[in-house]
Amino acid sequence: MAQFCWSDITIDMGKGDRSFSCTDLSSMPQAADPTMSFVHEYIHYLQSLGSVAGARWLSEMIDVAVISALLLDEHIPPNAVGSKPAHQVPPFLPIVDILRKHPDGAARSMPIQTRFQSLHAEGARIFSHHSYDYAGKASHFEVVRQRVGGEDYWGYVTVRRRFQPFNVTFIAENMARALDQRLKRACGFGAHSWATGRCEDELYNGLRHVLEQSRYAHNVAPQYLGDIAIVLCALALATGQPDAALEDMLERLADVRTLGGLPVTVARELQLHLGDNLHATPFNNVIDQIQRGPAAAMARVQYMEIYEHLKCLQKVGNTVLHDPSFFVDGETTWQRVISWLGNFGLTRVVASDGPVQAVGPAASRVALSELLEQAWRVLT
Ligand SMILES: [Zn+2]
Numbered sequence: 001m002a003q004f005c006w007s008d009i010t011i012d013m014g015k016g017d018r019s020f021s022c023t024d025l026s027s028m029p030q031a032a033d034p035t036m037s038f039v040h041e042y043i044h045y046l047q048s049l050g051s052v053a054g055a056r057w058l059s060e061m062i063d064v065a066v067i068s069a070l071l072l073d074e075h076i077p078p079n080a081v082g083s084k085p086a087h088q089v090p091p092f093l094p095i096v097d098i099l100r101k102h103p104d105g106a107a108r109s110m111p112i113q114t115r116f117q118s119l120h121a122e123g124a125r126i127f128s129h130h131s132y133d134y135a136g137k138a139s140h141f142e143v144v145r146q147r148v149g150g151e152d153y154w155g156y157v158t159v160r161r162r163f164q165p166f167n168v169t170f171i172a173e174n175m176a177r178a179l180d181q182r183l184k185r186a187c188g189f190g191a192h193s194w195a196t197g198r199c200e201d202e203l204y205n206g207l208r209h210v211l212e213q214s215r216y217a218h219n220v221a222p223q224y225l226g227d228i229a230i231v232l233c234a235l236a237l238a239t240g241q242p243d244a245a246l247e248d249m250l251e252r253l254a255d256v257r258t259l260g261g262l263p264v265t266v267a268r269e270l271q272l273h274l275g276d277n278l279h280a281t282p283f284n285n286v287i288d289q290i291q292r293g294p295a296a297a298m299a300r301v302q303y304m305e306i307y308e309h310l311k312c313l314q315k316v317g318n319t320v321l322h323d324p325s326f327f328v329d330g331e332t333t334w335q336r337v338i339s340w341l342g343n344f345g346l347t348r349v350v351a352s353d354g355p356v357q358a359v360g361p362a363a364s365r366v367a368l369s370e371l372l373e374q375a376w377r378v379l380t
Pocket residue numbers: 040041044173176
């Protein structure tokens with residue numbers, strides 16, 4: 001099964017039994033399986049890193065990666081970790097190459113480890129696929145709040161009576177699944193199906209099942225279920241607290257006041273409803289941080305590749321803020337996917353037999369993935 005790996009933001013098409021080679025990928029968009037799988041993972045990448053939580057996490061990880069390299073080559077003293085080391089070191093160092101020449105775990109005992117551990121835990125929490133035991137009295141598909149890893153999360157109770165938090169992965173999965181189903185319709189991929197099972201039901205389609213409940217029927221017509229799920233997910237991920245935003249929007253959908261029925265009117269009304277919770281500052285901060293933070297010490301060629309990559313992710317967030325019905329406007333055709341690739345770019349893609357150079361108009365951007373991969377390697 002193809003997979004989006006959050007630790008080094010790579011779309012891995014070569015994993016497991018349903019794996020794809022470079023040749024399989026070159027048969028897109030005619031072949032249903034690689035096309036559906038690739039688009040699903042691509043949406044994952046866009047939405048996970050185009051989210052406020054994902055963008056913040058990524059920005060912090062870049063800092064940690066650069067500081068690790070500076071520590072390993074003794075460009076900064078160990079006690080400089082908390083400050084802004086960029087101004088104290090010779091600029092334009094080949095950070096990725098510095099990390100690459102050090103062995104696995106070389107930075108494991110360095111003072112940056114504490115910051116890395118908390119990012120590691122945060123990443124595991126926001127990108128986790130897990131559900132948790134639920135001991136409360138709510139019935140299934142009810143939205144409830146529960147403590148997960150020291151933090152309260154909104155989520156829902158599954159049929160097996162588990163608590164499924166509305167974390168970034170849950171929301172990105174539901175959005176990716178609803179969008180890949182739109183692609184399936186537009187491309188006429190009738191034979192393609194995802195394996196049925198608990199994950200498919202509770203995780204990938206969980207929000208859909210919540211929205212099917214009668215309390216939302218006033219605002220959610222059955223034919224728009226998938227599109228309204230996409231709108232909810234896109235808006236939630238553009239806020240600082242996606243779980244709370246999703247709960248808030250679901251409450252608004254349960255209200256008897258109409259939201260206009262069509263996905264586009266629902267999107268506009270919910271955008272107004274969320275109000276100040278939606279703003280571009282976090283996305284802009286990511287760009288600001290790379291210019292002013294530790295990454296300023298990076299060799300210009302490496303820096304520019306990463307900077308351009310982050311600008312693409314900033315565009316995803318800003319597009320949704322500008323137009324929350326962007327992803328449900330018109331059919332999800334392959335041409336449409338190609339326009340996203342042109343606009344939002346592409347991260348590193350690997351197939352079962354090696355790296356994928358490009359998909360459609362977009363070359364795989366590898367610098368950021370290589371930086372993160374090397375940082376995880378020396379830090380763990
Ligand atoms: Zn997925």
